[in-house]
Amino acid sequence: MRTFELPDSVVGTTVDRILGRQLVRTWEDDGIFQVAATAAQARITAEALAASRRFFAKSLPEKAEFVSDLTYSGYIASGEEVTAGEADYSEIFTVCPDIPLTDIRVTGGWPCHGPVPWPDEGYRTAMTAHLKEVGAIGEKVLQLVALGLGAEIDRLTRLTREGWHHMRVLRFPARSATTERGIGAHTDYGLLVIAAQDDVGGLYIRPPVAGEHRNRNWLPAESTAGMYQDAEPWHFVEPEAGVFTVFPGDILQFLTGGRLLSTPHKVRLADRERYTLAYFHEPSFGATVRPLAGGDEAIHYGTHFTNMFTRCYPDRVTTRRIEREGRLAVLDRIRDPRWQGDRTEWVLSAC
Numbered sequence: 001m002r003t004f005e006l007p008d009s010v011v012g013t014t015v016d017r018i019l020g021r022q023l024v025r026t027w028e029d030d031g032i033f034q035v036a037a038t039a040a041q042a043r044i045t046a047e048a049l050a051a052s053r054r055f056f057a058k059s060l061p062e063k064a065e066f067v068s069d070l071t072y073s074g075y076i077a078s079g080e081e082v083t084a085g086e087a088d089y090s091e092i093f094t095v096c097p098d099i100p101l102t103d104i105r106v107t108g109g110w111p112c113h114g115p116v117p118w119p120d121e122g123y124r125t126a127m128t129a130h131l132k133e134v135g136a137i138g139e140k141v142l143q144l145v146a147l148g149l150g151a152e153i154d155r156l157t158r159l160t161r162e163g164w165h166h167m168r169v170l171r172f173p174a175r176s177a178t179t180e181r182g183i184g185a186h187t188d189y190g191l192l193v194i195a196a197q198d199d200v201g202g203l204y205i206r207p208p209v210a211g212e213h214r215n216r217n218w219l220p221a222e223s224t225a226g227m228y229q230d231a232e233p234w235h236f237v238e239p240e241a242g243v244f245t246v247f248p249g250d251i252l253q254f255l256t257g258g259r260l261l262s263t264p265h266k267v268r269l270a271d272r273e274r275y276t277l278a279y280f281h282e283p284s285f286g287a288t289v290r291p292l293a294g295g296d297e298a299i300h301y302g303t304h305f306t307n308m309f310t311r312c313y314p315d316r317v318t319t320r321r322i323e324r325e326g327r328l329a330v331l332d333r334i335r336d337p338r339w340q341g342d343r344t345e346w347v348l349s350a351c
């Protein structure tokens with residue numbers, strides 16, 4: 001596994017361009033690379049993992065309190081998530097953007113928008129600090145990758161202003177006599193996945209394979225969930241202290257016309273419980289993304305996000321409320337070309 005050191009800032013020098021090309025080439029060859037954490041980042045990540053252990057040690061009824069019908073932020077019990085029709089055994093706390101009840105998007109009924117049901121202040125502080133660090137890494141990687149693809153330095157970070165960045169804080173139980181399944185094969189939905197794992201191990205990724213067909217997860221008929229689950233090659237991601245693993249999500253595959261593939265991955269349960277932090281660096285909810293090479297095809301990111309979460313959590317209160325209140329209609333409105341970025345009056349009158 002290749003590990004890169006990121007510069008303090010990316011400005012478009014020749015050195016930045018060379019590094020950007022190396023990142024792109026490594027993804028094309030391996031589907032993944034590592035970024036070295038600074039000592040401060042490693043400490044902040046360790047604190048987030050410690051806060052996660054404290055939270056998951058609570059009883060199930062206590063944890064189950066931290067759920068919201070406005071947002072997918074909050075607790076997901078082992079067995080609640082579904083990948084390709086099968087239950088995953090991970091236990092998760094999801095942190096989506098923390099949007100106050102008074103925000104116009106919440107009062108306007110936008111799907112997936114609402115406050116994070118934080119378990120406590122210590123947890124919020126630890127997770128927010130980690131989010132800030134991986135967020136800064138995400139912006140740098142996107143600038144370098146844009147340069148590496150021969151595009152303008154801000155071609156990808158233009159999409160992430162007010163990015164819909166989110167994180168899954170995960171605990172995997174030890175394997176049991178009945179199952180080894182952690183999470184089934186899937187791809188993640190946005191631009192980048194930046195993950196930190198403890199020393200237990202269990203993550204496998206699928207590298208690019210010459211000539212292999214890959215689905216386009218953003219198309220309803222082409223889910224990547226469950227794809228190649230039992231077909232080699234899968235590469236074990238050896239846990240390594242002081243690094244973050246970084247790979248592309250669906251939006252990078254779309255943007256690059258498949259030059260960069262959204263890396264399929266899955267988790268197998270180990271002989272011990274395992275803790276990880278999977279962070280997703282994303283376009284803004286309202287962004288309409290078009291391929292770098294141009295063309296009419298487009299993905300509305302907020303629609304893709306909502307489709308993926310309703311698919312993974314068909315029975316969650318959040319999904320039920322979206323269905324009951326017809327909240328998908330809001331997505332139809334904000335996809336309308338008359339709605340541009342900040343046209344809040346139009347959104348208000350439309351809701």
Ligand SMILES: O=C(O)CCC(=O)C(=O)O
Nearest residue numbers: 168170197203267276278
């Ligand atoms: O636990 C891991 O290493 C990865 C988790 C994952 O794939 C996810 O949360 O989407």
Ligand SMILES: [Fe+2]
Nearest residue numbers: 187188265278
């Ligand atoms: Fe994932």
